[in-house]
Amino acid sequence: MTYTVDFVDVSTVGLESSPVAEALAGLRANEARYFRNKYDHVFTVEPADDAREAVEWVHRILAEEREIVIASRPLEATAFQVENIRMAYVFYESGLSINVMYTVDDPKKRAVGFKLSEGMEVPEELASRFKFARQKSKLAGTIRGSYFVVKNEY
Template sequence: MSDQVDFKTVSTVGLESSPVAPALAGLRANEARYFWNKYKAVFTTEPAAAHPDWLDYVNAILSERDVVIEAKPLEVARLEVAGIRYTYVFYEDGLCLNVLWTLEAGGKRAVGFKLSDGMPVPAALADKFKFARQKSKLAGTIRGSYFVIKGTY
């Protein structure tokens, strides 16, 4: 069952088990607003259990940097807009991970990490990445980092 994310009325539906559910819901709504403003695309999430293949795809890419996310994945999303495939995973600890994959050969390919307001940096990311801060009306303070994907997936 998929849920269209409303960025005007932030809801914790699907994220209730997270200790930072309101902040994670704000982060999810922030992503929905980005896609609507930039592409007029609706951001829809689904339970992570419905798409183990998407989780395998993300984990294969993370293995490039020896990153293993221990938190439980709650929701996933996949969008294809303007020749770019975006794959999102929202984790129980408050982490939002996205894979940007330009479909054209030689395009941009990267993994982004965003930490919900109030969550600690996961151990798997603490020593490998530096996080920049960004303010959001929907999500409070977002800390983010990324890495460029080198392999083909």
């Protein structure tokens, strides 16, 4: 079932099994607010089992670009396009959020982003490969993030 993410009244719907559900819900709401304000896009998610195509696309890029396999269980995902940018998000039980920003007409503007919910440890599969910068969010507290540039076609 599709869930429209509300960034005014933040809810843990779909994320309840996460040990950092409140922070992950804030992170998800932060993304929803960004897309609403920048692109007037309504951010919706669905259970990962119902969004297999999006989850598989993200996992394929991680595996082929950097040989990364995420250990945590995906809870929710979404895929959509705004302007010339194809986007996909996967929210994991650990509190990790991964997004792929893939411009359809400019191979130089493609990246995978990682965001860590407040209160979670850096996942082992990312710890030795990435440094995480901190940013403050009214909805999500302190978010730690990192990224890498996508080099191949997907």
